[in-house]
Amino acid sequence: MSPAQFGRESAATGEWKRQGNRFVDRIRRDSSSKPGEGPDDQGRWPVEPGRYRLVVSLACPWAHRSVIVRKLLGLEDAISLAIVDPVRDDRGWRFGLDPSGRDPVLGIEFLSEAYRKTDPSYDGRVTVPAIVDTLSGLVVTNDFPQITLDLSTEWTEYHRPHAPQLIPADRAELDQLMDEIYREVNNGVYRCGFATSQEAYEAAYDVLFARLDVLEERLADRPYLLGDTLSEVDIRLFTTLVRFDAVYHGHFKCNRNKLTEFPNLWAYARRLYQLPGFGETVDFDQIKRHYYLTHDTINPNRIVPKGPDPRAWLP
Ligand SMILES: N[C@@H](CCC(=O)N[C@@H](CS)C(=O)NCC(=O)O)C(=O)O
Incomplete structure (x- = not known):
């Protein structure tokens, strides 16, 4: 696997640059879509407990953020968690920790299958964390900084009692x-x-x-x-x-x-x-x-x- 990994290095300077996030839809409480529907015309998916699956590697620091925030806010029942095998080969993240080698909810072997279903022309790195819609199998977002912010601000109805306020009013x-x-x-x-x-x-x-x-x-x-x-x-x-x-x-x-x-x-x-x-x-x-x-x-x-x-x- 290339040293550039989920980014690329500049040949001139040897500096490494991170790849941008491709899927930037958001799960929003002001989505005009109804439960069970896809995103509205502004890329806003409806907040719906039990519908989305957060795909992570426990090895990955960006994904780890979302695992901690989900837990602190008590969102475990609202958003399910899929954990990939930490060791990747050229085929990318694989659901190898599941006995069947497939994610039991999404029914796929590799995270790349969901990426390709969402965008057949996608040729970037397949990264975690990603939130996948279990109804359609489409990737909603792999925008890791936004994922945790939205768990705090868009899912408040499903937070546990006395959940911490991780985002202060003055940001x-x-x-x-x-x-x-x-x-x-x-x-x-x-x-x-x-x-x-x-x-x-x-x-x-x-x-x-x-x-x-x-x-x-x-x-x-x-x-x-x-x-x-x-x-x-x-x-x-x-x-x-x-x-x-x-x-x-x-x-x-x-x-x-x-x-x-x-x-x-x-x-x-x-x-x-x-x-x-x-x-x-x-x-x-x-x-x-x-x-x-x-x-x-x-x-x-x-x-x-x-x-x-x-x-x-x-x-
Ligand atoms: N999505 C972000 C951050 C997430 C990220 O980099 N995740 C790593 C794991 S820590 C990954 O999934 N890499 C997969 C790959 O390079 O094939 C990015 O593209 O920079």
């Missing part, structure tokens, strides 16, 4: 932090790992650790990134931090230091891990097997490291 600070963390940390580790020139790698590494230093300081006097309450940006940072020492430090060469060597970030990540909805959704085995067995060009001998000891995350 300016949240949006700015999410943007910086996306570019420099969430995607920053991939820009280190998939760079194909020394310069591009070093530039991404410097940006990544400069931002982690800023976040380390920010967390010196507050339990969560926005202050006293948990928000969407904490979940987005967590899914990168929890993979940091197990994967990004070695496999992606993000090795100025380990997460465990940042006192505040490590205490924060461990605290989140121990909250309901976080640690229970982390599968280090699937995470490590995915990265080390799938990226042939950066780990051609396919050895999966034994460490680090995951017990460090426990109380």
Whole structure:
């Protein structure tokens, strides 16, 4: 599989660029479609419990966000979950964890079947997370940043009692932090790992650790990134931090230091891990097997490291 993976590298600079999201319809409570119908003319599908299937890999940090948010909001009964095999071959994500090798609800073997049914001419990467309509088998969205925001704002009728408010009313600070963390940390580790020139790698590494230093300081006097309450940006940072020492430090060469060597970030990540909805959704085995067995060009001998000891995350 090419090092570009779900993106491409620039031949001139060796910089790695992420592919855009192709399917950007949304499930909206103001959809003018009725239950059981497809999207309205503005691409808005109706909110309907039991209808949609969230397809994830537990290895993938972008998909992991949606797994945590779904759980925190208590949407497990409203939106079902399909988990793909963490190890992909050239055919892409496969429902290989199901005994029949097919997703029992969608009836398909590969996620690509749903992508192709939705757009027969689609020739981009088939990515998770994706939300698939179980009635038509069509992909509604693979727009990962929007998926979690919509679980918070469009599905409120089906949230559990006292579900956390992950999006504050004033979004300016949240949006700015999410943007910086996306570019420099969430995607920053991939820009280190998939760079194909020394310069591009070093530039991404410097940006990544400069931002982690800023976040380390920010967390010196507050339990969560926005202050006293948990928000969407904490979940987005967590899914990168929890993979940091197990994967990004070695496999992606993000090795100025380990997460465990940042006192505040490590205490924060461990605290989140121990909250309901976080640690229970982390599968280090699937995470490590995915990265080390799938990226042939950066780990051609396919050895999966034994460490680090995951017990460090426990109380
Ligand atoms: N959809 C987004 C983000 C999601 C994403 O990158 N998911 C990865 C897993 S972490 C994926 O599904 N990659 C499949 C592939 O490259 O074939 C994108 O295209 O950048």
